[in-house]
Amino acid sequence: MEVRRITINIAGRTYPLNVPSAEEETLRKVGKQIEGMIKDFEQNFDVRDKQDALAMCALKLGTNAEVMALSNEKNMNAASERIQEISKLLDAVEE
Structure with missing residues (x-):
């Protein structure tokens, strides 16, 4: 795995990574x-100041991530239930 050295600027500060x-x-x-x-x-x-703006960014990004995680969990549960229903239908056809 190739590693690169980059620089990211956020809120007037430079972050080498x-x-x-x-x-x-x-x-x-x-x-x-x-x-x-x-x-x-x-x-x-x-x-x-920038600290307030960064705090608001962190809150918004964290909220977005949590909403996406909950949405993904609901979708996975719905898909799992649907797969179970299909599996039962297939089992019934085989009998």
Whole structure:
């Protein structure tokens, strides 16, 4: 696995990172997304400093991740139930 040295800028600070090549594009994309969120929060809300904007970003990203996790769990449960129903139907046909 090839590791690359990249630099990500967030909230006016530079973060040098050693990342697997396969993750570079994702990390750069997320860094830009965070920068965009910071700008939005600064323009649309009463944020006093970058720390407030970063806290709001963390809260929003964490909430999004939790909503996605719950959605995935519901989808997996629904799929599992459907597979069980299909399996019962197939068993009934075989009998």
